[in-house]
Amino acid sequence: MKKVKKYLSMILAGILVTGLLTACSSGKTEVATAGDTAGTSSTPDATASNDTTKDSGDSVQELNLRATAFGNNYDVQDMGWRWMMAECYEGLLRDVGGADGDKFELAGAESIDVSEDGLTYTFHLRQNAKWSDGKPVTANDYKYGWDRLLDPNKGYSYAAFIFNVVGAEEYYNGKGSLDDVAIKALDDYTFEVKLKVADPTFESKLVATPLYPTRQDIAEAAGDNWGKDWKLSVYNGPYILSDLVEDNKMVWTKNPNYWDAANVKLEKVNWFDIAEDATAATMFDNGQLDVINGSGDYLKKYDEEASAGKIQSLSTQYPGTVMLGYEFKNGGESGLMKNVNIRKAISYSINRDEMVGAVYGRYTPAYGLIAPAITFNEKSYRAQTEEPISAEYKEYAGDKAKLQELFQKGLDELGVKTPISDVKIVLLTSGSSTQNQTEREYLKQSIEQNLGIKVELNTVGDSSLFTSERDAFHFDIMITGWWSDYNDPLDYLDIFRTGVYHSYGLYSNKDYDALLDSLTGLKDTTKRFEVYQQLENKLLLEDCAAAPLYYSDNHFYIQNWVKDFNTSSFGASQEVYHTSISGK
Structure with missing residues (x-):
């Protein structure tokens, strides 16, 4: 086996530019440790040498964001709500945007081994990773999630992501047994997967939510309500979905049991369901929203404000x-x-x-x-x-x-x-x-x-x-x-x-x-x-x-008191894992 340190071809969507410009350059082939934030996130371009906002250690760590719909799917295997799942849940790897583009960070996995023939992947899990109820995240949680994805009775559309796993497609199509699927929990913290043929796209799929872990005891206790009732969920990511008023407001709070909680600065993230751009713009102008994804006539207005240093801008493909x-x-x-x-x-x-x-x-x-x-x-x-x-x-x-x-x-x-x-x-x-x-x-x-x-x-x-x-x-x-x-x-x-x-x-x-x-x-x-x-x-x-x-x-415009706000292409479109509030 060889230890994998740098092996993923990464997307370059997180290029920082001002105004309407978008740019394209080489992405980095890199897997970093998520707890090491150096080089993994960036402050958007405020064009703001004249920004006189004072840093303040006593700023309330609360962020206000806009959504246009909340959705109603909390089942990670169903891929129904990626922008939320990528922050409240966590898989083996995490997609994080930065000044050099997106990169994959080691997340639930502490290290990864790949056999010389590219067929066997062994994931060594973090032994300090926990669910929001305090129970450890184990290899069986990943195995159960992947087995569930392949369950022919559930019909998950993203099962094809892992059809290249030995025995997977046969089991999904009713022609094989789950016992023959080469997805194994070797022990509590060692997860092994064997492929039929080497697949250059396999590693890129590991950030996708259908390959996240799922707690067997919680999912089976919920039965038909699994993925439908948010109150039945447990989380292993930086945040917990703690309150939801349909078509109005959703609240995330910091997950105190998250393995990297020391590097999560925000205590609360408020999402407001706002259908109209004009309403969102008014709330942003009044400081009621901290971030807005601009469009139409608002682009020119906010580009001018960003150039004057009144706000920050972040444009990405x-x-x-x-x-x-x-x-x-x-x-x-x-x-x-x-x-x-x-x-x-x-x-x-x-x-x-x-x-x-x-x-x-x-x-x-x-x-x-x-x-x-x-x-x-x-x-x-x-x-x-x-x-x-x-x-x-x-x-x-x-x-x-x-x-x-x-x-x-x-x-x-x-x-x-x-x-x-x-x-x-x-x-x-x-x-x-x-x-x-x-x-x-x-x-x-x-x-x-x-x-x-x-x-x-x-x-x-x-x-x-x-x-x-x-x-x-x-x-x-x-x-x-x-x-x-x-x-x-x-x-x-x-x-x-x-x-x-x-x-x-x-x-x-x-x-x-x-x-x-x-x-x-x-x-x-x-x-x-x-x-x-x-x-x-x-x-x-x-x-x-x-x-x-x-x-x-994406054309994000951000209040100057927001620090280290990012975007990612295959995780949370508004990436706030490393975000903080200073000087508000």
Whole structure:
């Protein structure tokens, strides 16, 4: 066995810049000890040499933050609430953002051994790690959590994360026994996992909440209420969820039993459910909120305040891509979405640069699927290969005649005699905010004006209604997206595998699936990179399986009395583990 000290390729999302700028540089390959905060967090750029805020040892260590929804899922294996779970719970590793990008810190694991063939991982757990009720966090808690993830009766969607573990996929599919799954608690503080084939993406998945530990006695006592009633939970992270008023306020308090409690400065974190940006901005201006994620017209206002040193700013890329999805099962309500030229005409009718400026005032126009925040070989994947549809998009962009000719070509190929002016397609969207409304109206107007067709809006109020309409195939196109769960291009590409996700219109291509399969056990990074390129090109350029619109980012603005606030890409989006209040 060899001791692993530096082995993870890290995402670089936590680049600190002022104002609207986002930047991209190499991430660090590093695993640090979480208790050693040197180099693991950073103070946002206040551009504030004129900041005269005095440090004060007697500041109340209480932070006020905004959420737009609290969710109702407290089951870590279900991945339902990552931004909360990554602070109140803890896995083997922790994703923490800093000035040099995100890095993985050793968290529940004190050290990790990997066999020379890359098949056996041995995690040596911290013997001082405890749950919030004072009981030790043991290897059996990790084993139970991973076994639970694979339980075929529970049907967790993230079980596939560990299908490469010996016996795991067979057990999940009802063709094997749990006893044959190579997930073992060798003793109270030694957790061992054996893989079928070496997997370059495995380590990146270890920060994902489905691989967090779960207390067997607590979960089984809760029964069907596990994950639904927050009062039944116990926590092993820096904070405890201590109070919740639905659609109003959530409170975290410091976990006194956390193994690194000495380095947790905040005594309380208050989350307020605030739907409207204007309300949140007013509360931030009045000092009632300590942090705000800016958008639209507020970006300019807060950039100016940050430049003047009145507040701090923190801008980062984020591993998310928003896109239009197509309905492949029936070809949509119109029956037209089965044709690639019609799909391309719709995609190319949308001016991404204009859209991000007019609708959002932020984000980066997308002509590829994989976001710039995703790294490969410690560099942004996006910086190493051009976006697949960029060149072809430019051939059509803004040219109504060419776009309509492309659309008509698709109609001819389908044998449809309906004039373009009589064609109607249905756009499925959700949300009632001003930005939601502006977004769908922009898309409707762009497609109608450039293609000469009609777009009917199927607008629903929330995500559950959206899912119902999507699953009933009441759409031709829909606004969808993917926010990556681990730092590798594969996490984007695998969502389009046949049968994996309903969210992307039931796209299916056997050649695409075969390319994905060729990556199994492939450790050669040059060859993996080439396959990733082929997959993204086939998906977007050849098949137009989706129409990428923009890549996500974060623009946080922070009161000057907040110190060491960070963001992470695969853990808590607002990372407050090392945050403190000084001089308020």
